[in-house]
Amino acid sequence: MQGSGSQTKRSGALLAYKGDRLKPLRAFCQVARLGSVSRAAEALFLSQPAVTLQLQALERDLGVRLLERSGRRLVPTREGEALYELARPLVEQFDGLTTAFRDQLRGMDAGELQIAAGTATILHLLPPIIAAYRMAQPEVRLSLHNVTGESGLDLLRRDAVDLAVGSMLDVPGDLEYAPVYRFDPMLITPHGHPLAQKAELALEDLSPYGLILPPRRLTTYRLVDMVFHQHRVPYTVAMEVGGWEVIKRYVAMGLGISIVTAMCLDGADLAHLTARPLVRWFPRRSYGVVMRKGKQPSPQARAFIELIKPDLFDADGARRGAHSDR
Known part of the structure; x- marks a missing residue:
């Protein structure tokens, strides 16, 4: 028991010693930055003798000279430069701890929003929506999970995400789909x-x-297959590959043709590709919000949903009938 008590006293003394070192380091950093004991004393709201004593104690503790006079300024010695590079970020972080802590608490109070979406949705549909949401909710921690198909729905069912954004043909019974945007099919x-x-x-x-x-x-594959079979028109698949950006690149290389939604085409693509509408045979593709049926969205999720589909909730906050857009 006596040994444990001695160890506790030594630990306490070591902590006190490390805590006492912060004041001399702060004084040294201010003198190195401002070039004057008097100016450092003003910045620290201390007397000049107090700053001088802290500098002397630090030099005595480290066994080196840290400052020297150059004209009318005090400048760090070689050893002082090395210490300044090490000590300055530590002192600044410690001095900013209270503000950073309060900012962190505000961020925790603001909450977070987890969204699942595929690559095409993240690249082509969500950027202006995310930008608007960040302006409206700057303190919400936002995470985008780049997943497609069943992987995104699995995250939704496990409550790993608040909502998903994408396109659905068949809506499972445990989910709700609210279509928001529609895009033409394009060859x-x-x-x-x-x-x-x-x-x-x-x-x-x-x-x-x-x-x-x-x-x-x-x-997309299922939709293409359904349309060709409905019209009894044969077709061949030259290649299966994930990602519209890859598909567009391969088409431009002459490796095949493709059927995409207008959402993923921009002016840069049309410099390499010819795009022609196929609305005569293929339905317009809807993209929207997918949620778990019966689960009330968090305030952060509701703010996002209302940004892109303001009519989804009634005045009491209950969801109006979300549905499949088949």
């Missing part, structure tokens, strides 16, 4: 491709050319 080909030059397109015109599509587990 993309390389410039100079026979389909790019054809005056009028028929669905049968696509049959001879291999399609580059996302993996078959995803909505």
Whole structure:
């Protein structure tokens, strides 16, 4: 028991010693920054003798001279420069601890928002929405989970995310889907491709050319397959690859054609691709918010949803009928 008590006393003395070192380090950093004991004393609200005593104690403790006079200024010695580089960030962090702590508490009070979305949605649909949300809710910690299909729905079911943003054909019974945006289906080909030059397109015109599509587990593949089968038109898939950016690149290289939503096409793409609408055969593609049925959204999630679909909640905060957009 006696040994434990002695160890406690030594630990307490060591902590007190380290705590006492902060004041001399703060005084040294101010003198090194301002070049004067008097100016440092004013900045620290101390007397000049108090600052001088702290500097002397620090030099005595470290066994080196830390400051020397150069003209009318005090400047760090070589050892002083080394100490200043080490001590300045520590002193600044300690002095800013209270403000940083309060900011952290405000961030905790503001909460967080977790959103699941696929790459195309994150790249092409969400940027202006996220920018507007950040302006309206700057203290909310926002996380985007780049996942597609069932992976995103699994996160939603496990409450790992607050909501998902994407496109759905079939809505499971435990989820609700509120479509917000609709985009035209587009055929993309390389410039100079026979389909790019054809005056009028028929669905049968696509049959001879291999399609580059996302993996078959995803909505786009299922939609393309459904439309071709409904019209009894044969088709071939030349390649399955994930990501619209990759698909557009491969089409531009002449490796196949594809059917995409207008959402993922911009002016830079049209410098390499020809895009033609296919609304005669393919439905417009909806993108919207997916939520767990019966779960009330957090205030952070509701603020996001109201930003893009303000009519989804009634005056009492209850969700109006979200549905599938088949």
